[in-house]
Each structure stands twice: as C-alpha cells, then as structure tokens.
Amino acid sequence: MKKRIAGAALLGAVLFGIAAKGAIRETSTRVRASIEWARGGRQTAHFTPNEKVLTPADWRGARIYLFSGLHNGPGMWDQPMFRPLVKHLLANGWQIVIMDSHVTVARHFDDGGISYCRALREWIDDTDHRLDRATPARHRVLFGISFGGYQAMMATAQLPWVDGYVAISPVTRIQALSEFWFQNNDRCNPFGVSKELSTRPGFVSYGDSDNRVNSVLIKDLVEQVRPTTIVHPGKGHEAIEEYRPSLRWLADLDLAV
Structure with missing residues (x-):
C-alpha cells in the first residue's frame, strides 16, 4: 500500500x-x-490602399466608410453578424467603402500617436479623392467598430469633409487594450480632439461593463463630446453586436436621399 x-x-x-x-x-x-x-524600434505608420467598394444601382451620392475591429480585418463585414448591416446600407442607397484597416504593429504609437494620426488622415483623404474621380460623393460618414470606432472618430476630427461618424464600443486610450499596454496615444486620441468632434453629428454606443476598451473612458468622452449615445447596461464588448440603433440614426441624417 x-x-x-x-x-x-x-x-x-x-x-x-x-x-x-x-x-x-x-x-x-x-x-x-x-x-x-x-x-x-520605431516603425512609421503606413496604410496600404486596399479598399472594397460596393455601389448600389440607385446611388445618389452618400458614401459610408466601414472600419473594422483590431484583429478582424475587412472580412469582418462578411460575417453573419454584420452582413445585415451591409445589406441595409446598400438597400438605403449608401455607397460602401470597406477599409482594410488591420493593425498589427503597436510601435505606430512610439511618438504618442502623432505619425499614426497623420497617416490615418492622409490615407482616408487620399482614398476619398481617388474615389471621387470615378464617382463623386455629396455626403460622407465614417462608421467604425471597436478599434475602427477610434479610427472613425480621429479621422472625422481631422477631415472637414466628413458629415458624421458612428463609433460602436470604440477604443479611446490605446493602452486600454492588452496588446498595447506599453504604448500610449496621448497625442492622438478622441479626448484631444473633443472640441472638433463636438461640432460634428455623431453616434456612440457601448456596454457599461466593457473591460476590453474600458467603458469608463467612453463614458468620460461622450460627456465631453455629447454625441447621440446609447448605453447597453450589463454588457461588455459584445455590445458591438448592438449596431442597429446606429442605422436609425443614419436614416435621421437624411444624407442618402
């Protein structure tokens, strides 16, 4: 034994x-x-033009840019969860531009995000001018989820031709993400451009228990910017699925007619 x-x-x-x-x-x-x-070592922020454009037959000049989450890439919009969103936008006359905004290099923020903000602005501005040469738009909205929400807000604040933005469960402080714990975007964050954002139509939604992007930070931001805001009680980052209220907000903008 x-x-x-x-x-x-x-x-x-x-x-x-x-x-x-x-x-x-x-x-x-x-x-x-x-x-x-x-x-x-430092790496210069750079975006490769690689967008996918969907144009409805009855397009009348409203263009919407879609920015995906950090690890999803442009294929995010083909997922069953978000496919109805794309179909809805096309059915309501929006030209959709799916941006390949996949981010894998955290060192873009070595300088507090200065180079990142510059590259983001130039990328979207150049893309829009290039698209306008083929099909000129009259209105433009930026729509982003999670990290894409951060991109949508920062680009809106820097580009005067943007008519409005949608940010679903957006990143605000980059160091809130575990992947970027050693970085900061003190010189490229929505708090630093809250004045500019407050002059544009905006929609923000988030879960009040979101530990992924820190819901407290989003709450602080919307109190400064005052966009149309929807808070989902008890929800974490899965609140990215709750995008339908933003479609009603887009309809109220009346840009696609």
Whole structure:
C-alpha cells in the first residue's frame, strides 16, 4: 500500500512539474514576445490602399466608410453578424467603402500617436479623392467598430469633409487594450480632439461593463463630446453586436436621399 501511495505521489509530482514547466514556458514566451515587440524600434505608420467598394444601382451620392475591429480585418463585414448591416446600407442607397484597416504593429504609437494620426488622415483623404474621380460623393460618414470606432472618430476630427461618424464600443486610450499596454496615444486620441468632434453629428454606443476598451473612458468622452449615445447596461464588448440603433440614426441624417 505504502509503495502504491509513494508511486502515485511521485507520478503526480512529475505531471505537475511538466504542467508547471509548460505554463512557465508559455508565460515566458508571451513576456518575451511583448518585450521584443516593445523594443523593436520605431516603425512609421503606413496604410496600404486596399479598399472594397460596393455601389448600389440607385446611388445618389452618400458614401459610408466601414472600419473594422483590431484583429478582424475587412472580412469582418462578411460575417453573419454584420452582413445585415451591409445589406441595409446598400438597400438605403449608401455607397460602401470597406477599409482594410488591420493593425498589427503597436510601435505606430512610439511618438504618442502623432505619425499614426497623420497617416490615418492622409490615407482616408487620399482614398476619398481617388474615389471621387470615378464617382463623386455629396455626403460622407465614417462608421467604425471597436478599434475602427477610434479610427472613425480621429479621422472625422481631422477631415472637414466628413458629415458624421458612428463609433460602436470604440477604443479611446490605446493602452486600454492588452496588446498595447506599453504604448500610449496621448497625442492622438478622441479626448484631444473633443472640441472638433463636438461640432460634428455623431453616434456612440457601448456596454457599461466593457473591460476590453474600458467603458469608463467612453463614458468620460461622450460627456465631453455629447454625441447621440446609447448605453447597453450589463454588457461588455459584445455590445458591438448592438449596431442597429446606429442605422436609425443614419436614416435621421437624411444624407442618402
């Protein structure tokens, strides 16, 4: 009996050691990757023109830019959750521009976001001018979810030709995201352009329990900017699914007629 107990104890210790070693290795890998990412040197923010344009047959001049979440990429709008949004916009006469705003390099914010804001503004401005040469637009709205909401707000504040913006569960402070814990966007965040945003029609919705982007930060921002705001009680970042109220807000803008 004593031998069996001793054997079981020894086996348990070995298995525990293997598991602990694996956990330590995994943690060490994550930490090492983060340190390498942080120390990798400055990289200039750059966006590659690679948009997808959907134009309804009865288009009358209203253009909407769609910006996806941090890790989703433009394929986000083909997902079952968001496909009805795209269909609704097309049915209501919007020309849709799906922007490839995938972000993988946190070092864009080494300078507090100055280069990032400049690159974002130039990217969207150049895209719009290029599209206008083929199909001139009369109205333009920027629509973003999560990190895309951050992009929509920052571009709106910098581009005078934007008629309004929609930000669903938007990022405000970049360091709120675990991927960007070692960075800051103190020189490229919606709080710094709250005056400019407050002069534009805007819609913001979020869950009041969102730990992904920090709902307290969004609450503080909307109190400064005063856009049309909807808060979803008890919801976290899954509130990105609650985009339908924004479609009613877009209809009230009356830009697609």
